[in-house]
Amino acid sequence: MAVVDIPGSKSITARALFLAAAADGVTTLTRPLRSDDTEGFAEGLTRLGYRVGRTPDTWHVDGRPQGPAATEADVYCRDGATTARFLPTLAAAGHGTYRFDASPQMRRRPLAPLTNALRDLGVDLRHEEAEGHHPLRIAAAGVEGGDVVLDAGQSSQYLTALLLLGPLTRKGLRIRVTELVSAPYVEITLAMMRAFGADVRRDGDVFEIAPGGYRATTYAVEPDASTASYFFAAAAVTGREVTVPGLGEGALQGDLGFVDVLRRMGARVRVGSDGTTVTGTGDLRGLTVNMRDISDTMPTLAAIAPFASGPVRIEDVANTRVKECDRLEACAENLRRLGIRVETGQDWIEIHPGTPVATAPVTTYGDHRVVMSFAVTGLRVPGVSFDDPGCVRKTFPGFHEAFAAWAEV
Structure with missing residues (x-):
């Protein structure tokens, strides 16, 4: 019988990096995936002012519940969809001016459902070239929260980004989803948010997330x-x-x-x-x-x-x-x-x-x-x-x- 050790999950590693950055305290991630996508995510966090300490099998992230330490940053997201969709959402919860760009491949991929939802929540966000695509710029002043409607029929990552944002808002979020693809990825998000101390509930197509932030923890990343x-x-x-x-x-x-x-x-x-x-x-x-x-x-x-x-x-x-x-x-x-x-x-x-x-x-x-x-x-x-x-x-x-x-x- 051949046994194969598979590297850590990309999806879980990206979510864990967001949650660790947003949490109160120092989070330890064990067996995170080390690849171009996840290294790009960690590099993006560093440019936003978060401290990310990396050894081959363990990463340590100093969380900042108040948002990025940097008040200005230019973040290159490489080819990473999670980096390109999650990090602008994280930055929106802080205070500063942040620009996000990505590779030509990632620039072609759609972003509009997420950025439109962020605008509906009052985020000052503009696309610098093609509407609904990178590059984009955010003038962040925190997010009040409230109700928002989202079409996640192209990518469940749009919903995940908003869910992760929820505990960082002042009033919490209530998200009604009209379409959803790759639903199991959303279940990953919900389980991980709860592991970091968030209060999130689902009733059919409606997701309710209480304010209150996240707690730092030690989190093991399962194989991809x-x-x-x-x-x-x-x-x-x-x-x-x-x-x-x-x-x-x-x-x-x-x-x-x-x-x-x-x-x-x-x-x-x-x-x-x-x-x-x-x-x-x-x-x-x-x-x-x-x-x-x-x-x-x-x-x-x-x-x-x-x-x-x-x-x-x-x-x-x-x-x-x-x-x-x-x-x-x-x-x-x-x-x-x-x-x-x-x-x-x-x-x-x-x-x-x-x-x-x-x-x-x-x-x-x-x-x-x-x-x-x-x-x-x-x-x-x-x-x-x-x-x-x-x-x-x-x-x-x-x-x-x-x-x-x-x-x-």
Whole structure:
């Protein structure tokens, strides 16, 4: 049995950094993810005036409930969506003038539902170039709070950013959500806010957050379930076995639900108290699956779909079109280049069985998930290569080495 240690969750690390910065006292984060995204988040906090002490396995953050120590800052968010969406919200609760910019890739990604909601709450925020996109500037004077309506149909991160802000407002927040995608990520947010002492309640589409701030704590970051999906898929497609420790019953991340998709396709799955094991059986069946709540694992499934005995249809994943790239079309185009029949619609992709043949490098569009997903395809297809293999540094800098080591066991 091959055991793979997966790096810490990107989603949890980003939330933990926000919560630690906002908390009263010094927070210790154990096993946080160290990648381009999370290093960018920590760097952004430092530019805002927070102290972040980093060792390889432990980070210490001095919280400032009153907001950033810096009264002026220019923050570059790199490619990180959580950095680009969470840090302006954190800064809005302070007092000062703050500018946020990001990479060309991140500049293309939408931000309007969040920034419109912040404006509705009285935040003085303006976009310097394209409305609803970075760069943006905030003249912060704290946030009073109150009622706000939010459309989180493109990204649950809009809702998470507002939820995290809630305890820092003077009156608290009441958020009514009209649309929501990737709902399990919101459950991560709620659980972590409570772990840092917040009072947050949900009644259907309405979220109520009391004022009062956060308490510093020691917080352990669990392994990244989205990253684990590549190893789980690899076991299923090769007839081998893999165990990921630290990601089992009680895990916060909804993306662990990907193993249920593999179970439906014929793999054996055991989710225990201390980890999850997937064993390939040599049989992968086609299926139709709604992946709205676990859409970050859509490329993983697409990459192994040609090896199923019947068509694989993935539905309700329109939000994957506004990620680091249009992931739905990126998967479709790369599969077609491998000789696989693929159909797509606005929110679905259907992949037919076939024998992939590598004739050109996989086009990554600078997207880490495209690389890691098609690395799984490469276990069954000789010659798979990538035009930008290094973009995995966004979430898992050591992916290629770890994946090769698993494949060679």
